[in-house]
Amino acid sequence: GDSVTQMEGPVTLSEEAFLTINCTYTATGYPSLFWYVQYPGEGLQLLLKATKADDKGSNKGFEATYRKETTSFHLEKGSVQVSDSAVYFCAPQGGGSNYKLTFGKGTLLTVNP
Amino acid sequence: NAGVTQTPKFRVLKTGQSMTLLCAQDMNHEYMYWYRQDPGMGLRLIHYSVGEGTTAKGEVPDGYNVSRLKKQNFLLGLESAAPSQTSVYFCASGQGTEAFFGQGTRLTVV
Numbered sequence: 001g002d003s004v005t006q007m008e009g010p011v012t013l014s015e016e017a018f019l020t021i022n023c024t025y026t027a028t029g030y031p032s033l034f035w036y037v038q039y040p041g042e043g044l045q046l047l048l049k050a051t052k053a054d055d056k057g058s059n060k061g062f063e064a065t066y067r068k069e070t071t072s073f074h075l076e077k078g079s080v081q082v083s084d085s086a087v088y089f090c091a092p093q094g095g096g097s098n099y100k101l102t103f104g105k106g107t108l109l110t111v112n113p
Numbered sequence: 114n115a116g117v118t119q120t121p122k123f124r125v126l127k128t129g130q131s132m133t134l135l136c137a138q139d140m141n142h143e144y145m146y147w148y149r150q151d152p153g154m155g156l157r158l159i160h161y162s163v164g165e166g167t168t169a170k171g172e173v174p175d176g177y178n179v180s181r182l183k184k185q186n187f188l189l190g191l192e193s194a195a196p197s198q199t200s201v202y203f204c205a206s207g208q209g210t211e212a213f214f215g216q217g218t219r220l221t222v223v
Contacts, residue, residue: 006155034211043117043203043214044156051210089156099144099163099209100171105155 002027006090006104013080013111021075021107023064023090031092033057033066033073038087038106047075047088080111115139119204119215126194126222134189134218136204144207145187147171147179149200150217156203162187194222 007022025033032051036044048057053068062077073090090104117138126132136145147159148171158171160179168179176198178190187206191198199222205212 032210036212043216044205044212045214046211049211093209099207100158100161101146101205101207101212102158103148103156105153 002031002092002100002102004090004092004102004104007107008105010108010110013109015082015111015113016079017111019075019077019080019084019109021088021090021109022072023074023104024070024072025090025092026071027092033064034091034093034101035062035064035073035075036089036091036103038089040086044089080109082111082113085109085111117204117206117213117215119202119218121218122216123219124221126191126220128194128196128222130194131190131192132194132220133191134202134204134220136187136189136206136215138185138187138206138213140206140208140213141184142206142208142213143184144209144212145181146205146207146212147177147187147189148203148205149173149198150203151200159189159202196222198222 034049035047037047038044048059050057050066056065064075087106089106120135146161148156157173162181165184202218204215
């Protein structure tokens, strides 16, 4: 079945630092790839997505590129803010008739002023 | 626009009691999911449904049952609660592109 390996946290950065959270996946077929964010006390919400190889998803200054050859979808942001403090989840979604959405363990990011 | 609504938001159960968690979505989505979230374990899929009247097991289905009698509702049942089922439960729905999540149900089994 599908699986995700995500960079272990917690990650602590100072404001305006560069962020990378690594994500690699295994999946049958040709999945779409997602990053979700969970702010304290809330459910997950979509941050960005990519549906085919070499696509770049972007939102709120975050970016991730679908790398089929390395089965990776690393999340990056050039300058983090305190408000980016949250848990980030990488998730491949299987194609075909199987729409299971599998998550990594999540990476807790804390940004200090 | 309600999106995905979970009830209840909090619940404390005694070991052996039963309960049902309700998830309702108003986006006409085909797919619905139940996850549990535990510290250090991320989100684990309990059961999911790809359409009204269908259900399938996820990673951790034991001790839970589900039903999808109506397209908009996905119920998660615990027949005999155990302390190991203490967790935060999230429901999600989608149409194959992204998932929309509820706010979660915090369940404590004592």
